Amino acid sequence: MKVALIHEALTVYGGAEKVLEELMRMFPEAPVFVPLYEPSAFPEAFQRADIRATWINRLPLVRSHHRALFPLYPLLMSSIDLSGYDLVISSSFNFAHNVVTPPESCHVCYCHSPPRFLWDYNAYARREGFGVGKRRVVESMLPRLRSMDRAAAQGVDFWVSTSTLVEQRIRKTYRRRSTIIPPPVDVNEFKPGSGRGEYFLLLMRLVGWKRPDIAVRACSELGLRLVVAGEGREMRHLKALAGPSVEFVGRVDGEAKAELYRNCKALILTSVEDFGITPLEAMASGRPVIALGEGGALDTVVPGETGELFEEQTCESLKRALLHFNPDLYDFAAIRRRAEHFDSGQFRARLNSFLTRSVRLYSRRMSETASDELDLGGAADASAPERQAEPRFPAHMHS
Secondary structure (H helix, E strand, O other): OOEEEEEOOEOOOOHHHHHHHHHHHHOOOOOEEEOOEOHHHOOHHHHHOOEEEOHHHHOOOOHHHHHHHHHHHHHHHHOOOOOOOOEEEEEEOOOHHHOOOOOOOEEEEEEOOOOHHHHOHHHHHHHHOOOHHHHHHHHHHHHHHHHHHHHHHOOOOEEEEOOHHHHHHHHHHHOOOOEEOOOOEOHHHOOOOOOOOOEEEEEOOOOHHHOHHHHHHHHHHHOOOEEEEOOOOOHHHHHHHOOOOEEEEEOOOHHHHHHHHHOEEEEEEOOOOOOOOHHHHHHHOOOOEEEEOOOOHHHHOOEOOOEEEEOOOOHHHHHHHHHHOOHHHOOHHHHHHHHHOOEHHHHHHHHHHHHHHHHHHHHHHHHOOOOHHHOOOOOOOOOOOOOOOOOOOOHHHOO
16 A cells, blocks of 8 residues: 655644644655645654655745745645555645545545635635735635635545534535544643642744734733743734733743643633644643634533633633633543543544545445446545445554
8 A cells, every 4th residue: 555645835833734743653654745845843753754845845935935835836736746656645724635646546635624715715814914915916816726726625535624613614615525533632742730720821823813812811901820832923912912910931842831731720722723732732631721612622622521612702701711710620530531532542543444444435436436326526425434344554554
């Protein structure tokens, strides 16, 4: 079984890249095809991997101005030669699913979300602070890019979504069904603390659309201690908003991040996430989560058991949740057990089973194209094909 992995531009190490890292562990011999790659931004596992960037990666200054090149990404993806691969797995949140696979290759897309700047453009432009000129340029391209994106989506044989929200987006945007397999969190990286916590924690990229200002303002006005971990272009603005109870610690990783989780009262999540890894990291540390009741948080946070949900993305709504929050009401062992449902081992088992069934169904379709019941145009049966003896991937691919 010859496997190829596809991903977006590798310029920032975030949640989608952690999923790719897990795929690289499952398929250590598979090359990773990307349009751009900045090695200095990634941990050692990426340095050892067979990562193949397109020709554009050799151009001067391109990696520091990659956002301006987004109109080229569909073409760059479609130019990747995938001849000879039995299984192509794209990890896509913008254009990775635009790769063109040969007839003998089964294409499975692990979709973090259909591209938001295409399909939720007005909200995206507001969040990113687009000026008039930039809006006009982007809007002139949208009809063509949307048409290309929807056409490319039909080349995917099976879809995997990260959450209920993303499953709904795929169904609405591409008219395709998908199977939900949540992203992994390595719960063994986190240990529950022994106390009830000393502060609330905000851990995220400090960008406008995530609304970190809500947490900074709410805790400042209530005089509650808040530790803000992360970097981003909103840092200066947030520091201007912050009262004396708010502390900024910058970007944290590894044990420093785990310690922040262990010692917090609760993690605050103010953003609408496609899925959201940080709530599960906090829960693996035995800590509850106070999250906006939208998006991926609805799949992970159980009110009254693993945290609380506030109704609106406003300072006042969060303040109400903070005022009623009582850490003594939570069983931290039960919170940890909830996180274990999303552990890396569970992710590998679910995805491996899905991929094995998908390849078998695709192979059957190729050999029995006349059978209507095996038509995969909507991938309707990909999540629950008939159970029977089937070949498995080699053990090293899913250990």
